[in-house]
Each structure stands twice: as C-alpha cells, then as structure tokens.
Amino acid sequence: MSNTRILVVDDESDIRATLKEVLADEGYDVDVAADAAQARAARARNEPDLVLLDIWMPDTDGITLLREWSEANALSCPVVMMSGHGTVETAVEATRLGAFDFVEKPLSLAKLLRVVERALESGRRKRFAARALVPPMIAPVGKSRLMQQLREQVQQAATREASVLLLGESGTGREAFARYLHSQSPRAQKPFVIAVCGALDDDAGAAQALRGTERDGALQPGLYDQAAGGTLFLNGLEDLSPGAQRVLAADLESGTFTRAGGRQPVALDVRFVSAAQPGFEARAGIEPFRRDLLSHLNLLTLRVPPLRDYAEDVPELLRYYVDRLVDEESLGFRRFGVAAQNRLRNYPWPGNIRELKNLVHRLLMMGGGEEIRLEEIERELAVQLPQNEPLVKQDLLALPLREAREAFERAYLQQQLLLCNGKVGQLAKRVGMERTHLYRKLRALGVDFRQSADD
Numbered sequence: 001m002s003n004t005r006i007l008v009v010d011d012e013s014d015i016r017a018t019l020k021e022v023l024a025d026e027g028y029d030v031d032v033a034a035d036a037a038q039a040r041a042a043r044a045r046n047e048p049d050l051v052l053l054d055i056w057m058p059d060t061d062g063i064t065l066l067r068e069w070s071e072a073n074a075l076s077c078p079v080v081m082m083s084g085h086g087t088v089e090t091a092v093e094a095t096r097l098g099a100f101d102f103v104e105k106p107l108s109l110a111k112l113l114r115v116v117e118r119a120l121e122s123g124r125r126k127r128f129a130a131r132a133l134v135p136p137m138i139a140p141v142g143k144s145r146l147m148q149q150l151r152e153q154v155q156q157a158a159t160r161e162a163s164v165l166l167l168g169e170s171g172t173g174r175e176a177f178a179r180y181l182h183s184q185s186p187r188a189q190k191p192f193v194i195a196v197c198g199a200l201d202d203d204a205g206a207a208q209a210l211r212g213t214e215r216d217g218a219l220q221p222g223l224y225d226q227a228a229g230g231t232l233f234l235n236g237l238e239d240l241s242p243g244a245q246r247v248l249a250a251d252l253e254s255g256t257f258t259r260a261g262g263r264q265p266v267a268l269d270v271r272f273v274s275a276a277q278p279g280f281e282a283r284a285g286i287e288p289f290r291r292d293l294l295s296h297l298n299l300l301t302l303r304v305p306p307l308r309d310y311a312e313d314v315p316e317l318l319r320y321y322v323d324r325l326v327d328e329e330s331l332g333f334r335r336f337g338v339a340a341q342n343r344l345r346n347y348p349w350p351g352n353i354r355e356l357k358n359l360v361h362r363l364l365m366m367g368g369g370e371e372i373r374l375e376e377i378e379r380e381l382a383v384q385l386p387q388n389e390p391l392v393k394q395d396l397l398a399l400p401l402r403e404a405r406e407a408f409e410r411a412y413l414q415q416q417l418l419l420c421n422g423k424v425g426q427l428a429k430r431v432g433m434e435r436t437h438l439y440r441k442l443r444a445l446g447v448d449f450r451q452s453a454d455d
Contacts (some may be wrong), residue, residue, distance in 0.1 A: 004120060005029045007048040009039040009065075010082065011057045015107075019052065022109055023116070036060035048077055050119050052112075053099075055083040055090060063093055070097045070229075078119040082107065089264070092219055096228050096266075140176050141320045142313040146305055150177070157300050158184035163272040165237075165297055168304030171354030174275035175235060177304055182231040187271055190230030195223050198239035206244035207260065210251070214262035224257055224270055232270045234297070238280035242287050249293040272297055307349040307356065315341045317353070321360040331364040339374040347381065410445045417447065 006028050008019045016032040023030045031046065033039040035057055042048075055062040062081060069075050081094045084105035091102045100119045103112055140151065157164050158181045166174045175194070182192045200206040212222030219225075223232060234240070240248075251257045252272075256265035274297045281289040307314070318336050326333050336344070349355055359380060363372055417427050424442070428435040 004050075005031065005046055005048045006116070007031045007033065007039065007042050007051045009033045009036075009051065009057075009062070010054040011035060012054075015054075015105075019107075019112075022113075026113065028116075036065045039065060049123055050077055050116060051079045052116075053079055053081055055081055055094075063090065063097070066094060066097045066099060078123045080115055080119055092214070092266075095219060095221065096225065098229075139180055140173055141317055142310060143316060144310040144313045146310040147313060150302065150304065151180070153302055154181045155184050157181060157302065159186075160300070161271060162299035163274070163297050164300045164302060166273065166275045166302050166304055167278050168275070169277060169306050169352055171352035172304045172306055173353045174304050175233065176353075177302070178231070178233045178235075178273045178275065181273060182233075185231070185271070187230045191227050192231050192233065193223055193227035194233045194235055196239075197234055197236040197244070200244035200247075201241050203243035203246060206241065206247045210244075210247055211257045212259045214259040219259075222259065224251075224266075224268060227270045229269055230271070231273055234272060234274040237274050237276035237289065237297070240289075242290075245290045245293050249290055249296070252293065252296040274298075278303075307352045311345045311349075314345045314356070317356055318344065318360060321357050322364065325361055325364055329364075332367055334364055334368065334370055334372050336372045337374065340372050340377045343374055343377050343381075406445060409441070410447060413442060413445065413447055 004027075006023055008016055008023070008030060009032075010016050010019070011034055013034070016034065020030045020032055031042045031048065033042050036059055039051075039053075043051075053062045053066065062083075066079060066081070069079075075098045078100035079098065081091075081099045081102045082105060083090065083102070094102055100122060101115050103115055140147065142148075154177055164178075164181060166177055168174050179192060182188060195210075200209055208222065210223050212225050213220040251268055254265075255268050257268055258265045281294060307317075315336070318341065322334065322336075325331055344356075344359075351358070362380065363376065368376065413427070413431070416430055417424075424438060425435065428438045431438070433441070
C-alpha cells in the first residue's frame with residue numbers, strides 16, 4: 001500500500017492537513033494542493049492513484065477542473081468529489097464527467113476511508129482490464145481477404161461519429177467488431193456499454209433502463225449515463241420491443257433525454273453501434289421495425305460474414321482459441337492435426353465463430369492426447385443438422401456420397417421450385433432438365449411438387 005498515492009485538493013488548510021494525516025496513517029502516500037494550479041502541478045510531478053477533489057475553490061472550481069481532465073482524456077485514476085453544500089445538479093454533472101463518487105462535508109472519516117478503498121479497487125480493476133484487452137486480442141482474427149477488408153472498413157467507420165449497424169448471422173462475432181470499432185475511435189478511452197435489446201421490454205421498463213432515474217437527490221444512472229462520452233452497443237435489434245423502439249426513437253430525434261423523476265433534459269452524448277440479423281426490419285408476423293429509428297441507427301452499415309465465407313481462416317481461429325482458453329482457464333494444451341483442420345475447414349459452421357469456440361472449449365476440457373485427430377472431430381460432429389436447415393449450413397461432408405448427393409439435389413430443387421412458384425414446367429427450363437425426367441427425379445427425392453404448386 002505504501003506505493004499508492006492519493007492527491008487531496010482543497011482550499012481549506014485544516015481539511016488538507018487532517019486528510020493527509022489520516023490517509024498517511026492508513027499507509028498511503030499523500031500529496032496536497034490548495035487550488036487547481038497546484039493540483040495540475042502535483043499531477044504533472046506524480047500521477048496519483050486517486051484524487052479527492054473539493055468542488056468549491058476560489059480560482060477554478062472542482063467541476064471545471066474535472067471537466068478539463070475529462071475532455072483531455074486525462075482521467076487515468078478515480079476522482080472522488082467533496083462538497084459541503086452540493087446540489088443534485090452538481091452531483092449529476094460530476095458523475096457525467098467521470099467522478100467515481102461524491103461525499104459531503106463535514107466529512108465522516110470512516111465513510112471517506114471506505115469510499116477511498118472502493119475507488120482504489122475500482123481503479124486497479126480498470127487498469128488490469130485495460131492491460132488485458134488492448135492489442136492484439138481486441139482485433140478480430142483472420143488473414144483472409146474478406147476479414148482484412150472488414151477490419152479496414154471498421155477502422156474507417158471508427159474515425160467518424162456516425163452510428164453503425166453491424167449485420168450478420170448469430171455467432172459471427174458482431175460484438176467483437178463493435179468493441180474493435182470502439183477501440184479505434186476517438187471515444188476509445190470512454191466506456192463501452194452493452195444493451196441487450198431483448199431485456200428492454202415495455203415503454204416504462206425501457207425508459208428507466210436507458211434514461212435512469214433521479215429522485216430525492218439520488219441519481220440512478222441508466223445506460224445513457226453509463227455510456228456517456230463512449231459507445232452504447234445495442235445487441236440484437238431484432239429483439240427490440242415496440243415500446244423500447246418508441247423510447248429510443250424519441251431520444252435520438254431530440255438528441256436529449258430526461259431521467260424518470262427529473263426535470264431538466266440532458267444532452268445525449270453517446271455513439272450508437274447496433275447488431276442485427278439480416279432482414280430483421282421486416283420480421284414476419286411481428287410489427288415492422290420503426291423506419292425513423294432505423295434511419296438514426298444505420299447511417300453506416302457493415303456486414304459481418306458467416307464463417308463459411310472465409311473458411312481459410314479456420315486453422316488460425318482454432319489456434320487462437322486454443323491459446324486463449326489455455327491461458328484463461330489453465331486447460332491442457334492440445335493441437336489440431338492436419339486432417340482435423342482440413343475437416344473443419346470444410347464444415348459449414350451453422351453456429352459460426354461461437355460454435356467454433358465452443359468446439360475448441362469442449363475438446364480441451366475433455367482432454368486426451370496432445371494431437372486432436374480426425375476421429376475425435378467426427379465424433380463431435382456426429383449429431384446431424386435438421387434436414388430443413390439451409391443447404392449452405394448442411395454438413396454434407398459427414399454423409400456418404402450417395403446421401404450427400406441426394407440431400408443436395410433435394411434442397412436445390414425445393415428452393416428452385418419455390419422460385420418458380422411451384423410450376424414444374426418453369427422449373428424444368430430453369431434447371432435444364434427434360435420435364436418427364438424431372439418428374440421422376442422429384443418423386444424419387446420425395447419432393448412434393450403438388451404441395452409446392454398449391455402453396
């Protein structure tokens with residue numbers, strides 16, 4: 001603890017002296033400053049692990065100094081505000097600018113020491129997380145041309161303030177690209193907050209979750225407050241309820257929001273990045289997604305491809321997740337044999353990156369020889385996909401040649417028949433087959449072309 005440094009900024013000499021004595025007795029190194037100028041100089045000499053900052057000072061008040069540090073991205077440690085006559089507005093502004101907590105004068109030393117301990121622990125966690133997440137882990141893996149192009153598109157989008165919509169199938173790594181975009185943006189030092197759209201249900205619940213509450217002088221920050229200055233990631237737009245859509249559309253249109261119980265509108269200083277599955281805006285049997293909200297969220301649209309479209313990256317992804325899981329969970333190291341890698345390169349990965357990671361996780365947890373062989377992979381892939389899966393997601397390599405050919409022909413002709421509105425005559429021309437032969441083929445494969453025509 002002797003290396004933990006605390007800076008006390010207060011214009012009252014008695015308070016500076018008392019806090020320095022108490023904190024020094026607790027084993028902390030303490031610097032003191034009587035005003036903003038001395039505080040700046042003290043930080044320049046030795047970067048503290050925590051700042052205790054008085055709000056009311058003669059030259060530059062504490063809120064102004066906090067804003068100065070915040071706007072310069074210089075809040076490298078927690079800041080606890082102190083005041084003898086603060087207001088709700090002052091506390092709200094301090095929180096928005098990144099203050100960890102707010103304590104009232106006259107100070108309760110026992111309470112202050114508890115806040116100091118919590119603030120220092122929070123600072124340690126953030127520093128550890130920052131060291132763990134920064135490069136190269138945060139950059140999505142893949143050397144294929146497709147992934148290189150997508151990373152370049154994300155880097156270009158990151159420099160702009162426009163909202164971004166990431167379209168892709170479930171499990172494709174949309175969140176990883178959202179985090180990567182945030183890390184490359186001017187907001188990188190600010191929070192990255194995830195909103196699970198399915199949890200934002202009705203109007204009242206969504207409004208409280210997004211906007212927060214303000215009652216009896218107490219502030220309960222919502223997702224907007226938590227992400228202030230940074231990025232709010234809306235994960236799963238297809239699950240966003242009509243009520244939540246109304247709340248978001250109103251706030252984005254006005255550029256402000258008002259907390260439940262509050263009176264003053266607050267500027268909405270958040271960059272929105274969203275993720276959705278292709279075609280989500282016109283979900284069958286469900287109220288269509290609001291066009292006005294979508295126009296705010298998709299100023300830039302990036303498409304995250306399914307893993308089957310860049311299968312050449314599968315070996316690298318397998319190595320990446322082996323190394324990561326071995327480090328994170330202390331699992332025994334295993335490597336994929338050449339035959340196993342080749343089999344997985346040709347697997348359709350209906351669950352995309354998430355399925356690949358889960359497969360690696362299972363194989364490492366079960367243990368075995370250092371080399372993961374083809375036979376072990378085949379056992380893991382033994383459970384066949386339902387026959388109504390799209391053709392590109394069916395694992396035809398797991399089938400004998402005859403069954404694989406029949407599965408392909410069945411899926412191919414069923415899809416083509418739908419495109420021909422069930423008319424076999426049009427289908428014969430489309431696929432280049434003689435009509436009588438086509439009838440026999442459809443019957444042999446069990447394709448009910450009469451039902452298709454009726455539909």
